[in-house]
Amino acid sequence: MGDVLRHLAHEGQRLSEADMLTPLPGDFVLTWESVDAILSAAWKTDREELKWTLFVQIARQVRRDGAYVFHQRYGSPDRYKRYVRLESFFTAESDSTWGSLVEEVIEFLDDPKQEYGWNLEPAQQHEYANSVITYRRDVATAERRIRRALLSRWLRLVTLMVTPLVLAVVGWGNLWPEDVPDLRTFNIVTIAVMLVLVVVFLVGFILRVKDEKHGVQSLFLLRRDLEIIHDRWILNASKARPTREHRDGYRERIPRVIERLRRDTKFYRRIHNWFQWGVFFASVGTTATTAFWDTPQPGKTILIVLGSFLAFATAVTGYFKFRERAYNLQQTADQVEQHAMAFDLGIAPYSDADAAVNLERFAENVEMLRMEQRKREQQLEQPHQGQTDVI
Incomplete structure (x- = not known):
C-alpha cells in the first residue's frame, strides 16, 4: 500500500508511506474520482499482486452517485449494465486512515468474481460463440436422428400391423373364390399390396439409426443423448457466462x-x-x-x-x-x-x-x-x- 500512497495525490500534495497510519481529513468525502485516483496510483506502481486491479477502470460518472466500473480485458460496459453505487462497496468511516482506504478500495475491486459490469473478454467471447454453434449443431443432429428413428419405427410397425390383415383377406378370397367376382384381379391387387408392404418394411429397416460403436440406437437412447446434450450445455453455460450476460x-x-x-x-x-x-x-x-x-x-x-x-x-x-x-x-x-x-x-x-x-x-x-x-x-x-x- 505504501507504493500506491507515494503515487497518490491529495489536494496537490504527494502522500508518503508514513501516511498509511494518518487519519483521513475530517472533510474528506470518498467519490468516484477518489477511487479512480487510487486505481491510477496502483497502475503506476506496476506491482504483480495488483495485476487484476491494474486493469480496472471507472468508465464514467452516472447521475450523482453511480459510475460504470469495468475491466480493460473484459471490454466496456454496454447499455444494459447497471451503474454501481459508491456506498454499495466502500465505507469510509470517520476513523479511517489513508492506508485502510486504499486497501479497502483495492480489495473490493481485486475480486474477479464480483460482477461490476464487465463482459467476457474477446477470447472467451469467441470460445462461447463456438460453444453455442456446437451446441445448436449437436441438438439439430440429435433431433434429426430422433425423427429418423421415429419414422423407421412407424414404417415397420404399420407394416407388421397391416400384413396380417392383408394375408387374412388373401386367404379368404382363395378359400371362398365364389365370393370374389374376379379372382385373378383380386390376386394381382393383393400381390401388389404385399410388395408395397415389403418395400415399406425394408425402407423402415434401412432407416434405423446406427452408431459405429454401439450399433443400432433405440429411440430411448437417442432421446437420452439429447437430454445429455441439453444438461451439458446448461452446466457449461452457467460456468462460462455470468448472470448478467444471460440477461443481456x-x-x-x-x-x-x-x-x-x-x-x-x-x-x-x-x-x-x-x-x-x-x-x-x-x-x-x-x-x-x-x-x-x-x-x-x-x-x-x-x-x-x-x-x-x-x-x-x-x-x-x-x-x-x-x-x-x-x-x-x-x-x-x-x-x-x-x-x-x-x-x-x-x-x-x-x-x-x-x-x-x-x-x-x-x-x-x-x-x-x-x-x-x-x-x-x-x-x-x-x-x-x-x-x-x-x-
Missing part, C-alpha cells in the same frame, strides 16, 4: 419465442379448420344422401360413414379444443410482440433512463405472459368441472 441475451431470443408461438398457432388452427370443413361436408352429405336415396343401399352405408365421421370430429374437437389453443397462443404471441416493440422503441412501460431497468422489466413481463399461457393450457387439459374450480 434475453431480448435476442424473443423473436424465436414469438415465431414458435405463431407456428403452434397455425398448427392448431389448421387442424381445427380441417375438422370444421369435414363437419360441414359431412352435414351436407348426410342431408343430400337422405334426399336422393330411397333404397337402403348404398344410402344406408353412406349415412353410417358420414354419421360416424360427424361423431368422431365433434368428439375430437370438443376434447382437444384446437380452436381455444390456437386463440391462446395467438394472444400470447401478440402480447409478447407488443412488449418487444415497446422495449425497442423505448416507450412505456420501458421509458426509464436506465436500460438495465427496462430490460429487467421486459423480462418479467414476458415471463409472466408465458406463465399465464401455460396456466391456460393446463385449464384446457382439465375437465369442465375442474376448469370451473380453477377459475
Whole structure:
C-alpha cells in the first residue's frame, strides 16, 4: 500500500508511506474520482499482486452517485449494465486512515468474481460463440436422428400391423373364390399390396439409426443423448457466462419465442379448420344422401360413414379444443410482440433512463405472459368441472 500512497495525490500534495497510519481529513468525502485516483496510483506502481486491479477502470460518472466500473480485458460496459453505487462497496468511516482506504478500495475491486459490469473478454467471447454453434449443431443432429428413428419405427410397425390383415383377406378370397367376382384381379391387387408392404418394411429397416460403436440406437437412447446434450450445455453455460450476460441475451431470443408461438398457432388452427370443413361436408352429405336415396343401399352405408365421421370430429374437437389453443397462443404471441416493440422503441412501460431497468422489466413481463399461457393450457387439459374450480 505504501507504493500506491507515494503515487497518490491529495489536494496537490504527494502522500508518503508514513501516511498509511494518518487519519483521513475530517472533510474528506470518498467519490468516484477518489477511487479512480487510487486505481491510477496502483497502475503506476506496476506491482504483480495488483495485476487484476491494474486493469480496472471507472468508465464514467452516472447521475450523482453511480459510475460504470469495468475491466480493460473484459471490454466496456454496454447499455444494459447497471451503474454501481459508491456506498454499495466502500465505507469510509470517520476513523479511517489513508492506508485502510486504499486497501479497502483495492480489495473490493481485486475480486474477479464480483460482477461490476464487465463482459467476457474477446477470447472467451469467441470460445462461447463456438460453444453455442456446437451446441445448436449437436441438438439439430440429435433431433434429426430422433425423427429418423421415429419414422423407421412407424414404417415397420404399420407394416407388421397391416400384413396380417392383408394375408387374412388373401386367404379368404382363395378359400371362398365364389365370393370374389374376379379372382385373378383380386390376386394381382393383393400381390401388389404385399410388395408395397415389403418395400415399406425394408425402407423402415434401412432407416434405423446406427452408431459405429454401439450399433443400432433405440429411440430411448437417442432421446437420452439429447437430454445429455441439453444438461451439458446448461452446466457449461452457467460456468462460462455470468448472470448478467444471460440477461443481456434475453431480448435476442424473443423473436424465436414469438415465431414458435405463431407456428403452434397455425398448427392448431389448421387442424381445427380441417375438422370444421369435414363437419360441414359431412352435414351436407348426410342431408343430400337422405334426399336422393330411397333404397337402403348404398344410402344406408353412406349415412353410417358420414354419421360416424360427424361423431368422431365433434368428439375430437370438443376434447382437444384446437380452436381455444390456437386463440391462446395467438394472444400470447401478440402480447409478447407488443412488449418487444415497446422495449425497442423505448416507450412505456420501458421509458426509464436506465436500460438495465427496462430490460429487467421486459423480462418479467414476458415471463409472466408465458406463465399465464401455460396456466391456460393446463385449464384446457382439465375437465369442465375442474376448469370451473380453477377459475
